[in-house]
Amino acid sequence: MTDPWEEHADWWQREFTNGADPEYTEQILPLIQQHLPRSGRMLDMGCGEGQVARLAAEKGLQVVGLDPAFTQVALAASRAGGPEYFQGSATDVGLATACVDAAVACLVFEHIALIDPALAELERVMRPGGTFLLLLNHPLLQTPGSGWIDDQVLDPPEQYWRVGPYLSEANTMEEVEQGVFIRFYHRPLSRYINAATEAGFRLERMEEPAPAAGFMARADEYAAASSIPRLMFLKFLKL
Template structure:
């Protein structure tokens, strides 16, 4: 299935820029970097690295990085911006890395884009060394269940966040700022069961609020937090 990322690559690169989009800048980067810093990995894999921004952030902290993504135009851009980096055109379901070869796998808003979640989690477990970590930022499942309704207005003008068919896993077409892609709605239980089924141990769970910004969007993100952050450890 073409998930739209090839055709959306240019628009994505423009939206992300060098500092990330609103959600990365004001909500996710700080907790994701704090987790990565606390783990002090020597070698990290960024699963679905896009144009490589998080690899570059990790590399600037002295981490050796591998970025994988099946979207060739995004990997081209990652290589252009970070020529000494290791970037590979491949999907999370079949990784070219050796067994137990990384200390950290980062999935920064990419699990929602991966059609075969089970295969991807198996590969994460395979390439992590025992005691290594999987650090995840994901869209909240109630958020992916809100497409296409999302925020609506009541007759009295107040706003409500509307979700539906929460337990029904499905591809979701979504479009914003020139990007048109299909990702996946899965209930939170699908992610948790998949991770627990691979023997991962949950060490950290957060629903981060926006920091350093106080606009309407921040208000909406506090009412219905867009994202979650989880850190899982490979036990053995």
């Protein structure tokens, strides 16, 4: 079966990179920039077309980007900017033990089937004291089945944010655009935190920013959900 990320890399590249997505330009990239160390070697796990890797390289880090999708790694290499890229998976990074000072996984772990071996592999390649930034679609408020409900049947009508089943882990193929199906794994937040701490990381900081202004401006109804975060940012220290 073809990897959906291989098949649909062009969708991701068109919609979310090169300044196309305000959530990246206004929120995700600035948060990463703020929390990365100033120097050292960094692994961008699930690097896609390299937007996080290029940012880190610009900041002065020596960056290795890794992604299983050839179509992503090939575009990343052509967009250049300093990082080196390899095709590979989170569970087999192919780097030496304790060779990186920082790692970022940005909107990647929700596409990984086995998070424990992926975290163990990250822990292996990082030096003690290193920084690991984990960015996720908010695992509580963006579960499958979540969304804005405008219920006109109720009297008076009610508008509210519905949260889909939270505690059950789920593996769903979601149609993110017509004809574009991507696999998502939903897990409760505790699953991520406990897996990371058991792998040898300590949680240092958590951010749940309000949706980016440029995202809210895209549709009038988004304003009603302005207090529902879309992103979760976790900063870990490798012990």
